[in-house]
Amino acid sequence: MTDKYTNRYVKKTIDLLFFNFIGILIGLIFFSDYSYSNENNENKPSIKLTANDSLKALNKFKADIDNVLSVGLLKRAKYGVAVYSITNKKYIYSKNLTNEVTPASNTKLFTTFNAFNTMGPDYRIETTVFTDGNIKDSVLDGNLYIVGKGDALLTVTDIEYLADAIIEKGIKKINGNIYADGSFYDTMTQRVSYSGDKDIVEPLQPITALTLNQNIAAILIHSGSTPGKPVSVQLVPPSEAFIIQNYATIAGVKKTLKQSGKKIIKTKKNYDKKNHIKQKIKINSNKHKITVRKSKKTTYNYQYIEQRFGDVPPVPSPASRRRPRITVSTKIDSSGLQKFIINGSLTAGMNYSYRYFIQNPNLVVAGTLKNRLESGGVKITGKIGLGLLQSVRTKTGLLAEINRPLMDLIYLTNKNSDNYLAETIFKMTGAYSGNHINNSMQSKEKLFEAIKRYNIPCTDCVINDGSGLSRRNRVTVDAILHLLIESKKLNFGNKYDSSLTIAGIDGTLVNRMKNTLAENNLRAKTGTLNNTSALSGFVNTQDGELFAFSFVFNGGSVSSYKQIENKLGVLLANFKYSSIIENDKKSEEKKVVKSKQKRK
Template identity: 25%
Template sequence: MKKWRKLLVSIVVVFMVSGAVFIPVTVDSSVEAAASYTNLKNTINNIMMDSRMRNASTSVAIRKASTGEIVYQYDGDKEITPASSLKLLTVAAALDTLGEDYRFSTAVLTDGKVKNGILNGNLYLRGQGDPTLLKIQLNSFADGLVKQGIKQISGNLVGDDTWFDSVRLSAGILAEDEPYYYAAPISALTLSPNDDFDAGSVIVEAKPAVSGKATQVTLTPLTSVLQVVNNSRTVPKGNKSTLKITRQVGTNKVVITGNSPIGSSGAKEWISVTNPTLYTLDVFKRSLAEKGITFAISSKIVQGKTSERAHVLLSKKSMPLKELIVPFMKLSNNTHAEMLAKEMGKVKYRVGSWDAGLKVMREYADSIGLDSNYWHFEDASGMSYSNKITSSQLSQLLYVVRSEPWYHTYMNSLPIAGESDRFIGGTLRNRMKMAPAKGNVIAKTGSLENIKSLAGYAKTKDGETLIFTILTENAKTSTIPVIDQIATAITNLK
């Protein structure tokens, strides 16, 4: 089936590429439409004269969503670092490989038996790549064990994360990014602090307390895997807030510095942990303790593989992929992208690694007729500065996926310009907030230092949908305002 799809797409691509050079005048083409695209071309060429674009490396491509025909191109084959726009390929490959209804599993198992309220054996928490696991679900597991009559555990609490390999950070992660949620280590057993699902991170918040004293610090969820060094101070109202929260690279030491004026909101950071598996186990043990379940003095918290003799006591399934990709794409969640890559590798090649997962992504791109010569990536989130693609290829992806059975789900995951709800507007909620762009630009953002991108769909005033991709890098100042001008110009087309 894939071979036939690739052949069909290849035939379409030949005509699309030809159309990019010799735009044919078909029977149903109108003079008004041709003039309209000419006006769009002139408008965008004028926008491209902005110094912010002239000082950046830029690649732009605009296609008709109905036919794939290119109506505007500026260095369409120039290779640019896409940042998070790469997630457009990641989510397409995940939907194709795993399916819209795919769910991740987490289970509690034991190799022992319960007698007189004591579980004589180890308790295993086995993760299989769920990035949406929350403390409330660990509490539910604890409740379930209580209902099974368990009051004490004689053995160890074992975290099984062997569903994925042991490589924690994707290629290209910078040391300066490691302390924060967007570069959190990847584990098959991990925990999110809230329903944004920033897996592998803890919300660290510092608020003013009594003047002259240290700020009040809270961790969500409460965990002892982070060691907090609080060097901050509460200062009188009217002073400048200089609070900073970070984690020392390579350690779990969180350092809080600066001043927090009385009456201010303080500071909040999503801080990553160095070992998501041990983090999840620590919080689970707290959930057990809260329900009155204790461990023997000799019990330990360890990582390991579930015993072949173990049987399942409790299990849960995550939300289906069609729901999970909403926070993933709307909020541009990097850990979701990398976990999906490893999951694709595990499902297709039985290896939960980046090598296997990225191979699946490349195979999907090849199956729909994309040119692998223009796709270079070493992660699934777009965090690596070494990733390179072209606007022409990315816009072609956006054209081809319109024929996929899961296209509606794909579209539903993309941020919508100007929509204030975080799970609708996503990373575009504070951009293009006025008509005609508001609500009519549906696209994936990308952002790294000196790199900005936007790729998706825009509806014109006469109701036509155009596909656009705008990639910029090496910019001395942010190109976002100019990118938004181009997207807005498309929605002004009539």
């Protein structure tokens, strides 16, 4: 009896353990499947949708966009609006898809797409220093050539790096000249020279293959405590290609010097004209008649801005709001040197800064390199000048080099809508393609080759420049949309996307669409001119669907257009297909509540 009972008990125990094991196994499979399903569908609607539900949601979405665009302002405007689902490969919304519009800074989308497509996403911009001589016993018998390829972010620090690399080769003396070779770019250094525009719109620095501090010179003026003494003047970048003539004094005593008897006070090293190669330098090749729009703080050639720039140390704000009685003017002399003439007086203990365009950047770069080499203890017997490097582009002739990713320029161009960098990239693309006589023409040819290759509907587009300052640029929102769509298929797509400004986070969208689903989601390129506003880019919906979009408005209030763009951007970020069911459910719940209230 005992054995029989024991056997039955053991059998029951084994059966119980077996069924428990099966139950646990089923549970694990179920929950892991649930977890996997949940993980893979976290961005998808949790509500089961029918085709009719999706259609209703899209129709409601289109109606919401129509409602935003129904404002009276747009009845008189020329505009286009388009939304495309990259995820589902179909248009979501379109209005005036093929209307020609002025894109303003949305032109930069074409410029940077063209640069990536032509030069590649990993292209690096070189600045090199070569010699045509030989080094023996720490003496270089020969010339130096600093050669630029369009690095518009080159700074004094970079020149110091090049100078240090030369010094590290043991060179203590150079029996030769220092030449700047900016021949990679053509001689058209002003945007209006190649865009064909009659108005400047916004003054830009000279666009050159060799640049320094984005071709802007900063003048720092400080007045000490002794009336009648000259003010202190510092110029950044320091270069032998600059001459400072300082006639300004510290206020407090009556000025008695006559114009003809003024003594030139140089705060920099005295300039020796014998130490410069005289050349004929064509500064402005523009032959067009230019209409200049002046403002209180902007004139055609120069900009006066009281702020920090580049390598200039911070300047404290003046204690007094009274405008300084200081005037600064600049001009190029017959030998290509840029003079800065400072007149007037300044109250004791004051600091002011001024910014002026560098008018002969290539020569200034050569002068700064010479300055840095001499500061490092190298004796240079020659002069500075402009020259072409001919046949010494070999490893043996290379003394120093520095390179910067193209992406660095594109990032700042699109994030901050930097017009100067955009024009630099525009010219660089043409120069890279082999045309050093007319960079812009070659750049446009490469752009329209790409447009044809990728079937972008833009054969009738007009692109006159790289920045979008030209009011004569003409595109369609369909062309912009296809440009964005194609970028996602190419090897530079991720970099192109990451160069766009992010709503509420950075760049020109830093203060827009905050505290919405578009914040830190919508990525786009802004565009602004008088009577023109644009916004084009990408956004993810609540369902995780990727939209490409383009909004361009011409002929009205820019601030009103920006508000419309914000509303549209938020609408796109908020969209989800299940919204129609959720709204119907809410409506039903409201009806039930009202019905109960009536019964009471």
